[in-house]
Amino acid sequence: MLDRPLSPPPVEVIVAVTQALHCEARLLDNEDFDGWLAMLDEDICYRMELKSRRFRADRSPPLPVGPGVIFNEDLGRLKLRVDRLKSGFVWAEDPPNFIRRAISNVEVVARPAENEVRVHSVLIMHRNRIDGTTRVLTAARTDLWRGEGQAWLLVARDIVLDHSVLPDSNLNAFF
Amino acid sequence: MRFERIGREPDYSRYMDLKEGWLDRRIFSDADIYEEELYRIFARSWLFVAHESQIPKAGDFLTTHMGEDAVIVARQADGSIRVMLNSCPHRGNKVCFADAGNTRRFVCNYHGWAFDTAGDLKGMHEEYCYDDGDIDFKNHGLKNVAKVSSYKGLVFATFNGDAPSLEAWLGDFRWYLDMILDNEEGGTEFIGGCIKSVMSANWKFGVENFIGDAYHAGWTHDSGCRSMNDGMPFPPIDMENSYHASVNGHGWEFGTEGVGDLVLLGRPKVMDYYNKIRPKMAERLGEMRSKIFGSVASASIFPNVSFLPGISTFRQWQPKGPMQFELKTWVIVNKNMPDDIKEEVTKGVMQTFGPGGTFEMDDGENWENCTTVNRGVVTRHERLHYRCGIGRQIEHDTLPGIVYRGQYNDANQRGFYQRWLDMMTHDDFSKMPTRPEPRLGNVAETRDLPGLFAL
Numbered sequence: 001m002l003d004r005p006l007s008p009p010p011v012e013v014i015v016a017v018t019q020a021l022h023c024e025a026r027l028l029d030n031e032d033f034d035g036w037l038a039m040l041d042e043d044i045c046y047r048m049e050l051k052s053r054r055f056r057a058d059r060s061p062p063l064p065v066g067p068g069v070i071f072n073e074d075l076g077r078l079k080l081r082v083d084r085l086k087s088g089f090v091w092a093e094d095p096p097n098f099i100r101r102a103i104s105n106v107e108v109v110a111r112p113a114e115n116e117v118r119v120h121s122v123l124i125m126h127r128n129r130i131d132g133t134t135r136v137l138t139a140a141r142t143d144l145w146r147g148e149g150q151a152w153l154l155v156a157r158d159i160v161l162d163h164s165v166l167p168d169s170n171l172n173a174f175f
Numbered sequence: 176m177r178f179e180r181i182g183r184e185p186d187y188s189r190y191m192d193l194k195e196g197w198l199d200r201r202i203f204s205d206a207d208i209y210e211e212e213l214y215r216i217f218a219r220s221w222l223f224v225a226h227e228s229q230i231p232k233a234g235d236f237l238t239t240h241m242g243e244d245a246v247i248v249a250r251q252a253d254g255s256i257r258v259m260l261n262s263c264p265h266r267g268n269k270v271c272f273a274d275a276g277n278t279r280r281f282v283c284n285y286h287g288w289a290f291d292t293a294g295d296l297k298g299m300h301e302e303y304c305y306d307d308g309d310i311d312f313k314n315h316g317l318k319n320v321a322k323v324s325s326y327k328g329l330v331f332a333t334f335n336g337d338a339p340s341l342e343a344w345l346g347d348f349r350w351y352l353d354m355i356l357d358n359e360e361g362g363t364e365f366i367g368g369c370i371k372s373v374m375s376a377n378w379k380f381g382v383e384n385f386i387g388d389a390y391h392a393g394w395t396h397d398s399g400c401r402s403m404n405d406g407m408p409f410p411p412i413d414m415e416n417s418y419h420a421s422v423n424g425h426g427w428e429f430g431t432e433g434v435g436d437l438v439l440l441g442r443p444k445v446m447d448y449y450n451k452i453r454p455k456m457a458e459r460l461g462e463m464r465s466k467i468f469g470s471v472a473s474a475s476i477f478p479n480v481s482f483l484p485g486i487s488t489f490r491q492w493q494p495k496g497p498m499q500f501e502l503k504t505w506v507i508v509n510k511n512m513p514d515d516i517k518e519e520v521t522k523g524v525m526q527t528f529g530p531g532g533t534f535e536m537d538d539g540e541n542w543e544n545c546t547t548v549n550r551g552v553v554t555r556h557e558r559l560h561y562r563c564g565i566g567r568q569i570e571h572d573t574l575p576g577i578v579y580r581g582q583y584n585d586a587n588q589r590g591f592y593q594r595w596l597d598m599m600t601h602d603d604f605s606k607m608p609t610r611p612e613p614r615l616g617n618v619a620e621t622r623d624l625p626g627l628f629a630l
Contacts, residue, residue: 048531050368052274060235060277068367068506070531072522084402084533091395092540131544133375164274165501166372169539171531 009108009117017119017145018106020152025101025123028174033082036174037075041146041153046073048139048159048175070171071159081174092172098128099173115147116155123175127168135168137161139175187599193589196562202595203377204550209497216478216598217242219335221344223480223491224248224258226505227328228364229275234292237275239503240493241332246320247271247281248330249292256325258332259294259317270317274369281317290317327356328363337604346613347575348422348476350621354468355484357622358456361511365489367521370504372530376542378479378500379595381492384538385473385481386426387419387587390563392471395541399533403441410435412471417582419564420574423610424477424594426587427576429484431463435471436485439534442523448516449485459622463573471582477594482507487520488528498546504529561585561592575614 008014020039027035048071054060073081084090105122112118125137144156159175185207190199202208222241225248229237236249238261245261247270263270263283270281270290280297282289287300294317299305320332324341326349331341338344345352356363374381384391393400393409400409417430433453437446449456449469457465469485482489490504506524508517528535549555564584571578579586593610601607615621 050370052368053272054276055273055278058273058276058278060232060275063367068370068521069525070370070529072525077526080402081533084398087398087401089398089401090537091398092537130540131547164371166370166530169372169374169376169530169543170536172536 009111013111013117013147014106014108016147017108017117017152020145020154021103021106021119021121021143024154025103029100031085031096033085037079037082039151039154040075040078041148041155042075044073044075044078044154045156046071046078046159047157048072048161048171051160051164053164070161071175078174092130092170095130097130097172098126100126102126112144113146117145117147119143119145125173125175127173137163137168141175187596191592191596193561193593193596196560196565196585196589197558198561198592200549200555200557200559203379203546204497204555206497209494211599212595213242213494216595217494218244219333219338219598219604220478221322221324221331221333221338221341222478223329223476224323224332225256225330226363226365226489226507227256227325227330228510230256232277234277234279235275236271236278236281236292238271238273240501241320241334242494244334245269246332247294247317248332249294251293256323256330257293258320258323258330260320262317263288264296264315264317265299294319326352329356335604339604344423345425345476346422346609347611347615348425348427350464350575350615351420351422351425351427351474352476353460353621354464355474355482355507358460358464358468359452359509359511360459361509363507364510365505366508366517367506370530372502373495373499374502374539374543375499376539376546377498378492378494379591380542380545381490381500381502382475382477382479382481383588383591384542385483385490386475386591387428387473387584389417389428389471389473389582390584391541395537396534399527399537400439402533403439403527412582414581414583417471417580418571418574419579419582419584419586419590420576421587421590421610422576422613424591424597425475426590427472427474428582428584428587429467429472429474430470430582431466432471433466433469435469436483437469439471440486440520440523440527442519444519445516445523448512461573475587475591477591483528486524486528488524498550561589565589577611 024039050068102124103121107120108117110118121141123139128134140160142158145152146155190202224239225237230250233250233252236247238247246258247261248258250256261269261271265288266285268283268285270283280289289297291297296312296315320334321336323332326341419428453465472484475481479492487507489507493501495501506521508520526532564579564581564586567580569578569580597607
């Protein structure tokens, strides 16, 4: 993948994709999950891999079935998660938690196709839970977005969570 | 090895009456009781430290904790496994900050003291500064634990030189453990990595949830179940043909319908796989165990390991203070499964009982809030109710252990706290009661037991 394009993508593309990222964060903060699902491509691949702390000079080979994943979701699985959240039976989210996402470091780095862009971004998620405790999670994301008519759709998202020990009891949120 | 503590010796039997069925809330937050647990339970029990498959080759290692003590688990050149304190004998710093890997040496960051994977001191930075007689290399290695042993792939260690053999410690619980560790030729392995998360809850709440609390599932996990199963709530429990079984504080609650947990895993290919091997499993473990495996079930090994046999999540609740634990989770699979089935299991585990899983996400808040609310200075003096199913004990021809009928029960929880009390009150390990008297005796292999094929 070409990570540093010789010429930057058109400003209109950068603006549109950045706006899409901000819009997505706002929809999720407002629990407008249907609005969020509408921004996803039907072939969405949504992943968060596990990371472990290893010595830089570690000699061991990679794990045979991979390092494991926390999320490895397609559209059906993401809809299932949304259905769960909307079921009215998620006691841990009622009254609702306060979640706020800040998106930063947006960098459009490549155009694999005329209507596609690869985008790096950083997410800071603030969660204030029903018992009043607050947790802050940060993550890096590498996305593939595709322009379809008037809209940009999220086709793939790789999430790298910056915590070797999750500082919270669950990851009941979309990143 | 003896661990002396200076201070008051409270009468722990005041904190519960398990014949009546109540617990004192203070055991979930009191700092003195917690310190005593570290000495009397974690420094004296056999504790799970690794699965053999995590460190297959010489030089492979991982780091973990026994109680709050940091340890390294390392595979030796001769194939044996050593467990040693992850603390330099010079100033005490950790000598290994990696989660896992392969190495020849552990080197302390502070003064460069270097140890081989057996823990022997091999050298240090500017070695000339030590004169003759200053240091005896032989006595300044990483402190090894008293005993290391493994049962069908699970490696346990103990700081307690007086501990009974691991087989005796697990006792008749091996009959149940074999359902997850030995249901197919080839045994098991951990795949993928380890997920760690921190919860602000007492470690016992995690253990007791898995040891017997089928009761919470239909309510706590209602949203997860409905979303995974087209809006259907949990099916009703068959109270006639489901059980609690408790052995020395270990416990397994289970149905006998064979499919409930496999349905919850939500991966049809995995269900197909187990259905295919089930006749062989029946030959191997007997009809009864082949019917228990895969049913709605959960289990804990005393003091701090839990797993779901059909769903394949395996976990450890590491104490980090009276009101905090670190949860470590792995995926356990049969070694002889084809790779695509292993991947299906991994996906299923993460989607259900990973930190982002549709079931796991409901549990943490409950345990955290039980812990913090129980601490209230007035609240802590109120008793907690643990009496469910207290009259339903039965004798069962096939099932070993203290057996209660009906999966919705507090029986295994009571068994767990009985063992907790036994360990908190007995100085002499050899005088501690065995609950119940073992059936298996010294039989090493539960597959060879008579009466196994009875129903």
